[in-house]
Amino acid sequence: MIRNIVLFLFVILLTGIPSLVADEPIFSPDELYKQAETAMEQSRYEEAYYQFLNASEGYALSGDTDMKRKSLQQAKRINWMFAEMQLNKTSADEIIAATIPVLTPNEREVFLEPGKSIQTESDGETFYFEGIARNIQYHNTTLIRENMRKSGESPFFDQMSPYIGNAENPDNPIYQNHTYTAIGVMSIPREELVENGTLQVWLPLPVATEYQKNISILSVEPSAYVVSGPQTSGNIGEVYLEIPLEEMTGEYVNISTEFSFTTSPRINRINPDDIKAYDTNSPLYQRYTQSQASINVSQEIVKLAHQIVGDETNPYKKAKLIYDYIIDSLPYSNVPHTYIAAMNISESDFVHDTGFGDCGTQSAYFAALCRAVGIPARAPGGYQLFPGYSGTHFWAEFFLPEYGWMPVDVTIAEAGTWAYNATPEQVEEYSEFFFGNMDPYRFTIQTDMDEPFSGEPNPDILFTIVHQNPSLICINSDEDVEMIGMASWTYTFEEQKE
Structure with a gap:
């Protein structure tokens, strides 16, 4: 497994569907x-x-x-x-053969059949997700463990497992607070933007929570064009800028922010038999048990959720049954989020219908299944900051009366099953930790999927489920400035040692 393991949402800059050149119009517009x-x-x-x-x-x-x-x-x-769905059958087969040479042609052919990989149809042809070979590996425990063995480490498991059962050690890093400095930079070549007009920019920032505090915004540049914010309270962190492009005369349009924040571990001691009843009339209960754009509580999901929990009525135990179900039956996958956004598909529906889910879709699915059986649930997001493995990430939370929001990370928990160097007992301990507990290696931008920032809704913004990257609009431009901004953005994090 390469070090920059992908456990997060990603985008690919697309300059256009291959070979598409518009003809001269011969009809009225x-x-x-x-x-x-x-x-x-x-x-x-x-x-x-x-x-x-x-x-x-x-x-x-x-x-x-x-x-x-x-x-x-x-x-x-x-x-x-088609940003992430450009492979035809021949190119998909070639990628599988190059990535997993041990597979025979007949074995490869299976993954090209309908329902065996992420596919779509257009103009009578099948197109495949560019991550098809990676997903074959993720779905095969033998292959993924062999990749880990070759790399000499098991990501996330190696960073967490040695410390989970050692809470009394004062030097144990997963039971300590951690302070980080973050720098976000967007550097867009000037030639990719129009000469005149206003570039509207919403930058993601940390949001204050019980476990993310001491937020200090050190800079937002160019500061002269900040219109509102920085905002770090409520449900989403952001700052909004309006940049007059006619004043941008350099080789690049540079936009940046720097801030610091402190994260805390979340360690809960729950008595499952002492859970109080929900106030079903409360705004919180009403808000987090209904459907929303990415966490859709469909009739199919309701049916499955009731099958999973059976006759269990305790909300903590019901949530644990759902957690175990996802880990046991839904292996991690990369998914084409640009496709999902463009097709207006719910994250929870996509994973339910296809069986493929990454951290975002798995977390949305957990929340949808919980909501389906009357448990308030949501999917916060931002970045995970495990040493050596930082990247965009989502996890989940479910609400218990008197205890509050309980963290859940089915994606990181599943990584224990990839560990080539773990005993079954270690894997179980590791997996159990991420139900109700959370490491301090988190940077939270939004408390739930679909939390709108101040620029939404807007037809020029397609990627509305997450705000780990900036959102950009320029009404004077015919180019896809939203995608340009996403592809030009980077966040770097440095932990501040005492």
Whole structure:
């Protein structure tokens, strides 16, 4: 396993669907737009992409800027659909063969069949997720453990397992507070942006919680263009800037923030038989037991949740049954979040329907299953900061009366099953820790998926479920500035040692 193991949401900069070049419009822009909508409904996405682009050109010539922008937004949506779904059958097979040479052609063919990997149909052709080979490895314990053995370490398990059962040691790092300094930088080549207009930017910042405190925003640059914030209270951390591009004359447009924060471990001692009844009329209960865009409590999920918990009525024990179910039956996968966003698919529905889920989809699924049986639940997000393995990450929480929000991380817990150097007893201890407890290696930006920042809703922003990356809008630009900003952003974290 490579050191920069992917356990998080990621984006790929897409310059366009391969070989797509818009033809000269031969119909009116309204006709082209209607043809594009029909093509979308019939999964002829490549054709729709052409027509939306041609419609945008026609609307530009007629001076209808609103419809021009709407056409470009639809073309952008199609681009996002294929940002991580560009492989045809031949190229998908070649990637599997190169990544896992021990598989025979017949064994590889199985993963190209419908339902065996993440796929989509467009214009009569099947397209495959670029992470198809990685997911084959994640779903095969023998392969993933062999990768760990070759690398000489088991990520997350090695950082946590030696300390979980040693709480009394004052030098135990997972039972201590940790203070970090973070620097977020976005450096966009000036040539990728229009000459004039306003670049609207929402930068993600830490949000204050019971376990994330002492937040100090040291800088936001260019400070002259900060319109609101920094905001670090409530449910999401952010700062909003409006940058006049005509004043940006350098080779790059540079936007940055620096801050510090302190995180604490979350260690809970729960008496499962002493859980009080929920106040089902409370705003908290009402808010976190209903469906939302990414945590959809569908009838299918309700049915499965009741099958999982059976006759159990204790909310703590019901949540544990759901936790065990996900770890035992839903192996970690990379998933195409640009596709999910573009298709307006709920995170919980995607994993339920396909069987593929990463930290975000697994956490949404846990929350949806809990909500389905009357347990308030949510999915906070930001970054995980395990030594040597920092990256964007989501986890989950469920609420218990008098105890509050209980942390759960099914994704990190599952990593114990990958450990080549672990005994079954060690794996069980490791997995049990992440139900109701949490390490201090967390940077929280939002307390739940779909928490809106001040710029939402906006049709120019597709990636609304998470805010680990900046959101950008420039209404003067025909380019996908949202994707440009996401691809240009980096966060680095440095722990402050005493």
